[in-house]
Amino acid sequence: MDGGNNMDVFLFVIAIVAVVLAVKTLRSYFAYHAQLREFEINRQKTTGLNCAYQQELDALRQRVDSLETKTIH
16 A cells, blocks of 8 residues: 555646646746737837838928929929
């Protein structure tokens, strides 16, 4: 009976280690997923700002071109 008892303790320890590793893996996954989501949100904000800046630059270029053509003619 003593050998069976040792085997039960060994399996219990293995089960605990497996659960701890699974929890750590899931925590890492969710942390990675949250960081990825935050990165995507920031990238979309940055892209939106870049698009707004580009539109503003295009508008300024059009004004400058318009002024240049008026002064030339």
